[in-house]
Amino acid sequence: MAEPEVREQTAEHAPEHRAPAAHQGGPTVRVYLRVAAILGVLTAVEVWLSYSGITGGLLITALILASITKFVMVLAYFMHLKYDDWRYGRFFLMGIVGATTLYMIVLITSKVFLR
Amino acid sequence: MADAAIAHAEHETSTGLPNTKLAMWLFLSSECLLFGALITTYMLYRGQSEQPPYPQDVFDIAYTSVSTFILLSSSLSMVLALAAAEKGDDIRMRLWLLTTAFLGMAFVGGQVYEFTVFYEEGLALGTNLFGTTFYILTGFHGVHVTVGILMLLGLVGLSTSRQLPAQRSFPVEMVGLYWHFVDIVWIAIFVLIYLIPTPNPT
Secondary structure, eight states: OHHHHHHHHHHHHHHHHHHHHHHSSSOOHHHHHHHHHHHHHHHHHHHHHHHSOOOHHHHHHHHHHHHHHHHHHIIIIISOTTTSOHHHHHHHHHHHHHHHHHHHHHHHHTTGGGO | OHHHHHHHHHOOOSSSSOHHHHHHHHHHHHHHHHHHHHHHHHHHTTTOOSSSOOHHHHOOHHHHHHHHHHHHHHHHHHHHHHHHHHHTOHHHHHHHHHHHHHHHHHHHHHHHHHHHHHHHTTOOTTTSHHHHHHHHHHHHHHHHHHHHHHHHHHHHHHHHTTOSOSSTHHHHHHHHHHHHHHHHHHHHHIIIIIISOOOOOO
């Protein structure tokens, strides 16, 4: 008989628990705008690089570095990984590291990078 | 601590984390494998098409750059929707969610237009290896964006009919995670498929 009362108390107290959670952590709107501006600049740099006449490994390296930077910034700020529990990042990392490892093995054994 | 409060509000979990959010991250983790496979397949067959049209014949980088900026902007509007939801500002939340959906529709519309242009230039699904791998990869991405748009519109509908839970930032955050993931997949596609030059056919 005590359990329903406990559950009701939990539900009653839930909004109080929720109010602090809604205001804890997380980037501000200003941070979001700054990150978006940086992402825009990086995208513009990528497009510029593709038109710049730079070729070969230098172009590919620069493009990949820019895209990795954008990737990490979206994960960290827009998807809140920087502010959230580390276990979310660990789970996501499992997928990204697993996929990257597996497919790099496929590409290397297929000699794609030697073409 | 924020997640613990949500977990407590839902029900107790062994991790102290809300199951929904954990499931979403695991789902996104599995999506890395899906898109990794599609991108790898494209790269495996890059430069191997026996007949035109080839990527350099059809790609319009300027046009695709605009699409990329549109999708990037939609990520910004998505986080602004989340910020509004966290402040309890339902009207602003709906406004930013609708903006995100609209930008997503603009992106998908741009992709559809691009596909029709490519088709008119002779690139169909079965024309060559480039056509097959390109359309499958970007097509899957486009479907994911479309599903995201439906989720956004669903959130707006639920908000309008006041069916969102008291902590409405949580469902907005979940849809946001999916939407941002779709954006970062496009970051990879844009660079690997569009910007990095394709070697001449062997």
